[in-house]
Structure formats: C-alpha cells, structure tokens
Amino acid sequence: MTCHQFTSATTRRSMLQTSAAGFGQVALAALAGQQATAADGGTAASAPLPHYPARAxxxxxxxxxxxxxxxxxxxxxxxxxxxxxxxxxxxxxxxxxxxxxxxxxxxxxxxxxxxxxxxxxxxxxxxxxxxxxxxxxxxxxxxxxxxxxxxxxxxxxxxxxxxxxxxxxxxxxxxxxxxxxxxxxxxxxxxxxxxxxxxxxxxxxxxxxxxxxxxxxxxxSKAVVSNLGNNRIGSGLQRKQLDLIQSLNRQHLQQTTIDKNIEGLIANYELAFRMQSTMPQIMNLADExxxxxxxxxxxxxxxxxxxxxxxxxxxxxxxxxxxxxxxxxxxxxxxxxxxxxxxxxxxxxxxxxxxxxxxxxxxxxxxxxxxxxxxxxxxxxxxxxxxxxxxxxxxxxxxxxxxxxxxxxxxxxxxxxxxxxxxxxxxxxxxxxxxxxxxxxxxxxxxxxxxxxxxxxxxxxxxxxxxxxx
Known part of the structure; x- marks a missing residue:
C-alpha cells in the first residue's frame, strides 16, 4: 500500500469507512495531539513508581x-x-x-x-x-x-x-x-x-x-463502554489494519526526534485493541x-x-x-x-x-x-x-x-x-x-x-x- 492510493476524496472516504476504527481514529489522533510531555526538572511523576512505600x-x-x-x-x-x-x-x-x-x-x-x-x-x-x-x-x-x-x-x-x-x-x-x-x-x-x-x-x-x-x-446491566468493539470485521483483520497503522507511526517516530505524542498514540491504539477482549470478560458476571x-x-x-x-x-x-x-x-x-x-x-x-x-x-x-x-x-x-x-x-x-x-x-x-x-x-x-x-x-x-x-x-x-x- 502506498500513499498515492488515497489521493482522491472518494478513496480517502473509502479508507476511513473500511478501517477498523473509522472516524474514531481521526478523533484519537486529535486526542494524541493534546497529550503534553511531562514537566522539566523532574518535578512531575516521570515513572510509574510511588514516592515512598505505599499502603494501598x-x-x-x-x-x-x-x-x-x-x-x-x-x-x-x-x-x-x-x-x-x-x-x-x-x-x-x-x-x-x-x-x-x-x-x-x-x-x-x-x-x-x-x-x-x-x-x-x-x-x-x-x-x-x-x-x-x-x-x-x-x-x-x-x-x-x-x-x-x-x-x-x-x-x-x-x-x-x-x-x-x-x-x-x-x-x-x-x-x-x-x-x-x-x-x-x-x-x-x-x-x-x-x-x-x-x-x-x-x-x-x-x-x-x-x-x-x-x-x-x-x-x-445495560451499560457498555462506548466504541469498544467493531462488529463489522473480525479481530484478525483489525489486527492487520492496526499493524499497518502502527508500522507507519513507528516509521514516523524513527524519522523524528523523541515525540511523546506519537509514543502515546501507539500505546493507546494497542490498549484499545486489547480492551476489546479484556473488558467484556470482566463485565460478564456469569462466572461468579x-x-x-x-x-x-x-x-x-x-x-x-x-x-x-x-x-x-x-x-x-x-x-x-x-x-x-x-x-x-x-x-x-x-x-x-x-x-x-x-x-x-x-x-x-x-x-x-x-x-x-x-x-x-x-x-x-x-x-x-x-x-x-x-x-x-x-x-x-x-x-x-x-x-x-x-x-x-x-x-x-x-x-x-x-x-x-x-x-x-x-x-x-x-x-x-x-x-x-x-x-x-x-x-x-x-x-x-x-x-x-x-x-x-x-x-x-x-x-x-x-x-x-x-x-x-x-x-x-x-x-x-x-x-x-x-
């Protein structure tokens, strides 16, 4: 797949309509643009570690x-x-x-x-x-x-x-x-x-x-997590589509300086994909x-x-x-x-x-x-x-x-x-x-x-x- 395949408005729309997340990916990209880097000088929490031994x-x-x-x-x-x-x-x-x-x-x-x-x-x-x-x-x-x-x-x-x-x-x-x-x-x-x-x-x-x-x-009992799954295509095809998108993201990341926004975007895509199987299992009370x-x-x-x-x-x-x-x-x-x-x-x-x-x-x-x-x-x-x-x-x-x-x-x-x-x-x-x-x-x-x-x-x-x- 090359970029020139999506030069026309029609094919760009087709790409969005057939992709795993559709316009949701555009929205997620916008969210990624809002993600800021941690504060300089080490005053912010820069690692997932507590400041001292935790009770909880x-x-x-x-x-x-x-x-x-x-x-x-x-x-x-x-x-x-x-x-x-x-x-x-x-x-x-x-x-x-x-x-x-x-x-x-x-x-x-x-x-x-x-x-x-x-x-x-x-x-x-x-x-x-x-x-x-x-x-x-x-x-x-x-x-x-x-x-x-x-x-x-x-x-x-x-x-x-x-x-x-x-x-x-x-x-x-x-x-x-x-x-x-x-x-x-x-x-x-x-x-x-x-x-x-x-x-x-x-x-x-x-x-x-x-x-x-x-x-x-x-x-x-009727509540759901919005936009968690995609009922139109299976997880295998979704995985292939995500792998393609992630490969482009990683390629872009390699060509730029360290960019926390792109790193966060990659992590969010992966989490969203994994949540499709994890969340429904936990929310199902049949195993209790x-x-x-x-x-x-x-x-x-x-x-x-x-x-x-x-x-x-x-x-x-x-x-x-x-x-x-x-x-x-x-x-x-x-x-x-x-x-x-x-x-x-x-x-x-x-x-x-x-x-x-x-x-x-x-x-x-x-x-x-x-x-x-x-x-x-x-x-x-x-x-x-x-x-x-x-x-x-x-x-x-x-x-x-x-x-x-x-x-x-x-x-x-x-x-x-x-x-x-x-x-x-x-x-x-x-x-x-x-x-x-x-x-x-x-x-x-x-x-x-x-x-x-x-x-x-x-x-x-x-x-x-x-x-x-x-």
Missing part, C-alpha cells in the same frame, strides 16, 4: 451522588433530637447569622458496633457488621453550596478552572498494573454537575482520563458463583443495580485497575422527605457495600485496596420544606476502609447539632492529600507543568491526616 495499590471510591445526611447515618446527635422543632441560633455553632433555621431531629436509632464501638445508624445494618474495618471521619468540610461546585471540588480539588480528576492524577502518578485495561475506570458516572470534568484529565496527557462505563441514569451474587444483592431488589456496580469494582480491582469510582444515581438530594429518602437509598447500597468489603477481605484484596465512601457534602441539621434537609458543606461524614486506613477509628467531630467541625477538621484538600499518601504519592511532589506553573491536585493546600492511616 488501588482505590475504590463509592460516590453517593446528592449528599447523604450525616446526622441520619453516621453522626448521632442527642441534643439535635431533644431540641427538634426549636430555632438554631447562629452563635451557638459559630455562625454570624442570628437564626439558621428550625432544627430537625433524626428518627433513626444509632448503636455502637464492633469492638471499636463505631456509631452507625439502623439504616446500615449489614455495613455495621464491618465497623471494625472502617475509619469514619466525622469532621469533613468543603466549599460549594451548589452540587456542581461541590462535585468538582470532590472530584478535581477545584471548581473555578478545569483541573484533572483524582483518578487522572493517580493514573499519571502510578500508571496501571495491567497492559490491557486503563488505570482509571468510572462506573455509572454522573452526567450532570460537572459531567465529564469529574473524571477528565484536563491538561494531563489524555490517556489518564477515566474510561466511563455507562452513566448514572442507565442500569449497569451464586453465593457471590447473593453477597452483593444481585438479582434482588432494591440492591441489584448497585450490587452489580460493586462487584464490577472488585473484578476491576483484581485485574489491576488503579482507581475505580462507583456512583449512585442523583437520588441522595433530599430537600423533601429526608426520612423516606434515606431509608430507600440506604436499602439500595447497604448490602452491596458490605458485600464488597467482605469479598475484598476474603480474597486478600482489602489490605491493599483503599475503599472510600462519601459525597460532595452532607445535609443541614435544620429542616427544609417541612420534611427535608438542605445542602451542607460546612460539616459532614466520609469513611474509608482497607488500604492503610486505620480500622475501627472515629476521627474528628462536629458540634452538638452536626453543623460544623469542632475537633480535628478535615478539608477536602486534606482528604485528597491523605488518599495520595496511602498510595505512596506525595501530594506536593505529584505535579505537572502547565501554562508556566506546576499544578497539583491539592493546589497550594492540603495536609496529610496521618492519624487516620496505619
């Missing part, structure tokens, strides 16, 4: 989209209950406002669980059995009263500019343990409140962007035992959908993916009917999350897999719309398990109403720094030079919370 090899982030109510799930407040229906004076919780609203107590029973005595609501009975694996952080706080801003801060550290997501930074710093899977996968990601920015790579090389499986509104399916609540309601997502997360973790996000639908935003909503949403995720922790533990994976549970913010201790709670970034709860998280620990606390941290506050930047630290990455050294400055996930903020790590 990978992260599974369980994202509860919408903002669960911490005072109904993990942060019991007897005074909030005893003063239900009374006004909350701002001065009592450090706010400049005279009256913050009317207090709304929680109707749910809290009990201490495990040898550690961690307080967990009756809404999570199966998760409560794993209390001694959990490190509960009750003093989280962030900025952003709107979902869009808060989601971007949770996923990228910033909301004012387009920044790489946490998973992209992990991929950039550590690479992937598998040569046939991406380093960063997001299962059923949100399409709103930042959309693809929540798993994007921004100015990092494009290969570090998260690979999405479906979206939050699509049942995971009935006991495992039951453990996650698969084929049962209301746990089937989230159970499938959590089982996929375990399978991808087992296969070498570094960062896996699992997301609920936008169903935790309880401006109305917070009691009814909390009951319903907890029932969907309690059994799958407990199953995930048990399954990881049984397989010896929990020791080096950091599981993180949380959301963009919590809910107010004050009532809204008669039976709901409003957005509340001032104070909320997240928890971790495995992968270096100190088991059986409750860290930090909010005031008697659950309004704001009063002991050991943990900002979102601190959480990001701590997650990176568990992976062996120094958040101050994991940088990338862009637009004349070194960027990092935590910007100029963040402190590792060593007390929550083993």
């Amino acid at each position: 090899k990978r992260v599974i982030f369980l994202f509860m989209w919408g903002g669960p109510s911490h005072v109904d799930l993990f942060d019991p407040k007897p005074r909030l209950n005893s003063e239900d229906g009374k006004p909350l004076a701002g001065k009592s919780v450090g706010s400049a406002r005279e009256n913050l609203g009317t207090l709304l107590g929680s109707p749910f029973q809290f009990d201490q669980h495990g040898d550690s005595g961690i307080w967990i609501s009756e809404l999570f009975p199966k998760l409560a059995r794993h209390a001694d694996k959990m490190c509960v952080i009750r003093s989280m706080h962030t900025e952003g009263n709107a979902h869009g801003e808060a989601l971007l801060r949770l996923h990228t550290g910033q909301a004012s500019l387009v920044r790489p997501s946490v998973g992209a930074w992990v991929s950039y710093g550590l690479g992937c343990e598998s040569d046939s899977l991406p380093a960063f996968l997001t299962i059923s990601p949100p399409r709103g409140h930042g959309g693809v920015q929540n798993y994007g790579s921004a100015f990092l090389p494009a290969r570090h962007q998260g690979t999405a499986i479906g979206s939050a509104e699509i049942p995971i 035992s009935k006991a495992t399916l039951d453990l996650y609540g698969i084929d049962s309601e209301p746990t089937d959908n989230f159970g499938r997502q959590c089982l996929l997360a375990r399978k991808f973790a087992e296969s070498g993916v570094r960062y896996i996000q699992v997301s609920t639908d936008y169903t935790w935003d309880h401006h109305n009917a917070v009691v009814k909503g909390s009951v319903g949403e907890s029932a969907k995720v309690d059994r799958p999350i407990a199953g995930l922790l048990q399954d990881l533990d049984q397989r010896g994976l929990l020791e080096d897999t950091l599981v993180v549970w949380g959301s963009e913010f919590g809910r107010t201790p004050m009532v809204e719309n008669g039976d709901g709670r409003n957005h509340h970034p001032q104070g909320f709860t997240m928890w971790m398990a495995g992968g270096g998280a100190k088991p059986g620990l409750t860290y930090g606390s909010t005031d008697e109403f659950g309004y704001a941290p009063v002991e050991n506050p943990v900002h979102m930047h601190d959480l990001h720094a701590t997650i990176l630290h568990a992976l062996g990455l120094d958040h101050e050294r994991l940088t990338y030079r862009h637009a004349g400055r070194d960027f990092r996930l935590t910007d100029v903020y963040g402190n590792v919370v060593h007390d929550v790590l083993t």
Whole structure:
C-alpha cells in the first residue's frame, strides 16, 4: 500500500469507512495531539513508581451522588433530637447569622458496633457488621453550596478552572498494573454537575482520563463502554489494519526526534485493541458463583443495580485497575422527605457495600485496596420544606476502609447539632492529600507543568491526616 492510493476524496472516504476504527481514529489522533510531555526538572511523576512505600495499590471510591445526611447515618446527635422543632441560633455553632433555621431531629436509632464501638445508624445494618474495618471521619468540610461546585471540588480539588480528576492524577502518578485495561475506570458516572470534568484529565496527557462505563441514569446491566468493539470485521483483520497503522507511526517516530505524542498514540491504539477482549470478560458476571451474587444483592431488589456496580469494582480491582469510582444515581438530594429518602437509598447500597468489603477481605484484596465512601457534602441539621434537609458543606461524614486506613477509628467531630467541625477538621484538600499518601504519592511532589506553573491536585493546600492511616 502506498500513499498515492488515497489521493482522491472518494478513496480517502473509502479508507476511513473500511478501517477498523473509522472516524474514531481521526478523533484519537486529535486526542494524541493534546497529550503534553511531562514537566522539566523532574518535578512531575516521570515513572510509574510511588514516592515512598505505599499502603494501598488501588482505590475504590463509592460516590453517593446528592449528599447523604450525616446526622441520619453516621453522626448521632442527642441534643439535635431533644431540641427538634426549636430555632438554631447562629452563635451557638459559630455562625454570624442570628437564626439558621428550625432544627430537625433524626428518627433513626444509632448503636455502637464492633469492638471499636463505631456509631452507625439502623439504616446500615449489614455495613455495621464491618465497623471494625472502617475509619469514619466525622469532621469533613468543603466549599460549594451548589452540587456542581461541590462535585468538582470532590472530584478535581477545584471548581473555578478545569483541573484533572483524582483518578487522572493517580493514573499519571502510578500508571496501571495491567497492559490491557486503563488505570482509571468510572462506573455509572454522573452526567450532570460537572459531567465529564469529574473524571477528565484536563491538561494531563489524555490517556489518564477515566474510561466511563455507562452513566448514572442507565442500569449497569445495560451499560457498555462506548466504541469498544467493531462488529463489522473480525479481530484478525483489525489486527492487520492496526499493524499497518502502527508500522507507519513507528516509521514516523524513527524519522523524528523523541515525540511523546506519537509514543502515546501507539500505546493507546494497542490498549484499545486489547480492551476489546479484556473488558467484556470482566463485565460478564456469569462466572461468579451464586453465593457471590447473593453477597452483593444481585438479582434482588432494591440492591441489584448497585450490587452489580460493586462487584464490577472488585473484578476491576483484581485485574489491576488503579482507581475505580462507583456512583449512585442523583437520588441522595433530599430537600423533601429526608426520612423516606434515606431509608430507600440506604436499602439500595447497604448490602452491596458490605458485600464488597467482605469479598475484598476474603480474597486478600482489602489490605491493599483503599475503599472510600462519601459525597460532595452532607445535609443541614435544620429542616427544609417541612420534611427535608438542605445542602451542607460546612460539616459532614466520609469513611474509608482497607488500604492503610486505620480500622475501627472515629476521627474528628462536629458540634452538638452536626453543623460544623469542632475537633480535628478535615478539608477536602486534606482528604485528597491523605488518599495520595496511602498510595505512596506525595501530594506536593505529584505535579505537572502547565501554562508556566506546576499544578497539583491539592493546589497550594492540603495536609496529610496521618492519624487516620496505619
């Protein structure tokens, strides 16, 4: 084949129509053009090695989209209950406002669980059995009263500019343990409140962007990875076409100076080809035992959908993916009917999350897999719309398990109403720094030079919370 065979518009179109990826290859070439080289001077991660010994090899982030109510799930407040229906004076919780609203107590029973005595609501009975694996952080706080801003801060550290997501930074710093899977996968990601920015790579090389499986509104049983396969031609012909394209790429590379864009393009083509066989095998749950399916609540309601997502997360973790996000639908935003909503949403995720922790533990994976549970913010201790709670970034709860998280620990606390941290506050930047630290990455050294400055996930903020790590 010679170049002059494709000089006419007609034959060029024919070449694109009959090639393995068609216009997708044109798009991939455009992506390759966006890939930048690593920063000079060695300040960026230039090799897939941690800065120091890692406690965790990978992260599974369980994202509860919408903002669960911490005072109904993990942060019991007897005074909030005893003063239900009374006004909350701002001065009592450090706010400049005279009256913050009317207090709304929680109707749910809290009990201490495990040898550690961690307080967990009756809404999570199966998760409560794993209390001694959990490190509960009750003093989280962030900025952003709107979902869009808060989601971007949770996923990228910033909301004012387009920044790489946490998973992209992990991929950039550590690479992937598998040569046939991406380093960063997001299962059923949100399409709103930042959309693809929540798993994007921004100015990092494009290969570090998260690979999405479906979206939050699509049942995971029907979700696919877009443009993964080509049903028109077999893998043998695809391999021949790819070999031809790769030979041209390598020839061009030999004729130029070192070009990271071309090298990245070659690697991306090969990964995409291998994913065609690897991804469908992992996403097929037919090889899992009935006991495992039951453990996650698969084929049962209301746990089937989230159970499938959590089982996929375990399978991808087992296969070498570094960062896996699992997301609920936008169903935790309880401006109305917070009691009814909390009951319903907890029932969907309690059994799958407990199953995930048990399954990881049984397989010896929990020791080096950091599981993180949380959301963009919590809910107010004050009532809204008669039976709901409003957005509340001032104070909320997240928890971790495995992968270096100190088991059986409750860290930090909010005031008697659950309004704001009063002991050991943990900002979102601190959480990001701590997650990176568990992976062996120094958040101050994991940088990338862009637009004349070194960027990092935590910007100029963040402190590792060593007390929550083993």
